[in-house]
Amino acid sequence: MSKDTSAEDPWHSGGKLHPVLGTRDPQLADAQRVWGEDFEPVDLSELEGADPHLEDVGEQMRRLRDALTGIADSGADLAEAAELLRRAADIVEPQSPDQATRLASQWRKGGPGARRTNPVGGTENVIAPPLRAFGHPDGSVSARITLGLPYQGPPGCVHGGMSALMLDHLFGFANHWVGLRGMTAHYEIDYRKPTPLLEPLDMKAWVESHEGRKIWVRATIESGGELRVEARALFISANVPLPGRDATAPGEER
Ligand SMILES: CCCCCCCC(=O)SCCNC(=O)CCNC(=O)[C@H](O)C(C)(C)COP(=O)(O)OP(=O)(O)OC[C@H]1O[C@@H](n2cnc3c(N)ncnc32)[C@H](O)[C@@H]1OP(=O)(O)O
Secondary structure (H helix, E strand, C coil), rough: CCCCCCCCCCCCCCCCCCCCCCCCHHHHHHHHHHHHHHHCECCCCCCCCCCCHHHHHHHHHHHHHHHHCCHHHHHCCCCHCCCCCCHHHHHHHHHHHCCHHHHHHHCCCCCCCCCCHCCCCCCCCCCCCCCCCCCCCCCCEEEEEEEEHHEEEECCCEEHHHHHHHHHHHHHHHHHHHCCEEEEEEEEEEEEEEEEECCCCEEEEEEEEEEECCCEEEEEEEEEEEEEEEEEEEEEECCCCCCCEEEEECCCCC
C-alpha cells in the first residue's frame, strides 16, 4: 500500500510550484498580452535555486540550435563557431560529474527534481522549447509557444510527436495543478489540422474527472483560433522509485 509522500517528493509535491527569482520570462509577458485582464496566471514551471549561468548557457545553446537548423545551404562559415564550441565543451565536460551522479543529485531529499532539465519545460535543457505552463483558477493549465525549424515534421508544420510530447507534459501539470499525481497509462490523440511552425500555438489541458487512482485528462492545441490537435489520456496514480534514494525513502513505494 502506498502512503502520501507529497511533502518530501519533488515530483509529487502538488499545487503551486516555487518561482525562480530573477529568471527572464518572455512567455509570461506574451501570455499576459494575449489573455489580458481575464488572465490570472500562476506560474507552474520553475523551481528555486536555478543557476543564472546555467540558464544562460541553456539560452545561448537554444539560440544556436535555432540558428543552425536549416543553415546548410546559406553559405555560412561555421569554422570559428565550431572552434568556440569545442572550447566550451572542453571547459564544461571535465567539471561535469557522471550522469548517474547528476541524476541522483536531482532527486536528493528536498532537491530540485528534474523540472529544470525536463525535455519540454526545462530551461537548462537545450532540446526543450522550453514550454512554460500556467495554472488558471478554473483548474485548467495553459501554455503558448511558437516553435521553429528544429521541431519540423511535415513541411512547415510541427512534428506530431512533438505535439504529443508537449500535451503529455501539460497533462502532468494539469494533474499537479489540482493536487493530483499520476503517470500516463493510455494516451489518444487526434490531429485535426496541420499545426504550423512559426505561428503561436495555444495549448490547454484540464482534468475531466478522477476516481480512485484513475485520472482522465483532456488537452487541445489551437493556432489562429482553429483547433489543430486534441488529446485524451488516462493517468494512473503511482509512485516512482527516485534515483539515488534508499528503499525506505519517500517515493520508493508503488
Ligand atoms: C512535471 C512534468 C510531468 C510530466 C509527466 C508526463 C507524463 C509521463 O510522461 S509519464 C511516463 C509514461 N508513462 C509510463 O511510463 C507509465 C508506465 N506504466 C506503468 O508504470 C503502469 O502500467 C501504471 C503505473 C500506469 C499502472 O500500473 P499499476 O499501478 O500496476 O496499475 P494496474 O493495477 O495495472 O491498473 C490500475 C487500474 O488502471 C487500469 N489501467 C492501467 N493501465 C491502463 C491502460 N493503459 N488503459 C486503460 N486502463 C488502464 C487498470 O485496468 C486498473 O483498473 P481497475 O482498477 O478498474 O481494475
